[in-house]
Amino acid sequence: MNRTVKTRTAKAAIYEAPNTPFKVKEYPLRPVKPGEVLVRIRMSTICRSDIHSYEGRRPNPCPGILGHEIIGTIEEIGKGVETDMRGDPLKVGDRITWTEYFYDGACYYRDILDMPQKCHGVRKYGHDHIDEDPHLLGGFAEYCYIVPGTWILKLPDDLSDEEATPLNCGVATMVSVTEAAAIGVGDAVVVQGLGLLGLYGVALAKSRGARLVIGLDSVPDRLHMAKRFGADLVVDVGKSKPADVVKQVRAACRPDGADAVIEVCGVPDVIPHGLEMLRIGGRYVLGGLVNPGADVTIDANVLVKRWITMRGIHNYHPRHLIQALDFVMANRARFPFKEVVDSKFSLSDLDTAFKRAAERSVLRAAIVP
């Protein structure tokens, strides 16, 4: 008797090379191994770094599946996975988010310095070659394997997919950035760039107790949205000379400039202006310059004489994912998080979604496979 074993498969939109159309293909779904979880993807959003990869500005293995801002429903749980990172039991059918990165093994950075997000050999979802098992490790697909060395977090039922999907990259990163900027009660804070990171940065700064938050961008919709995310003042940097923007910001941050400036626009040229906005002893945190070649000239004497602390932040600690969720849950009536994901596309429409996201005609494009 000839019994055919039917292999389950899942669709994925494949990134074959920079600047070429995505191709939807099928890949086999195998049973989970110990420590793994298989999720059916509910939603993935296009992060600015996906666009950087797609446009060839940062190296990413091809062919592969892009997308790391993902949420999904558990379909299979491997042996040994019993609870999420907070200790809540996990079962098939649970809706979850997870750290955008994973690393399984001993590492000096994780074990000694408590920087798991910077382990040598850390890997990220949406950054792998499709040919390697388990193939499905990115967001723009029907399924994703969550592999050992990932922190999983269960999502509360009343949180919408739109509010939940940006948690594991955008929101958690901004928890990390605003923590590094040591934003506290009474601070005056400037946010350079009001994309998704900037908007959450504004809201987080307000909820950390900032008395004044100033948002800078040149896209009118974003300036308007920043107001709704808690910005006290927004400045259209496309309409004034940098020196005038600095003047306006310093005048608003009495008596002598901002306590903290956060860069999340990805443009190195804004750094000298950001430095000029700070008071003596101010803090400058860079979060947006994720591509190599972000050269800029600054007068380092300013750092010395004005006691400036300058710091870069990349990725986030697992605790920031929990904080991101708790922050969104606690503030969803205060800020319009629901409106951040403002467009939805199917897997076969990924090209259009990337085009819209790249030209910034949408704030966060979501893929619903």
Ligand SMILES: [Zn+2]
């Ligand atoms: Zn991202």
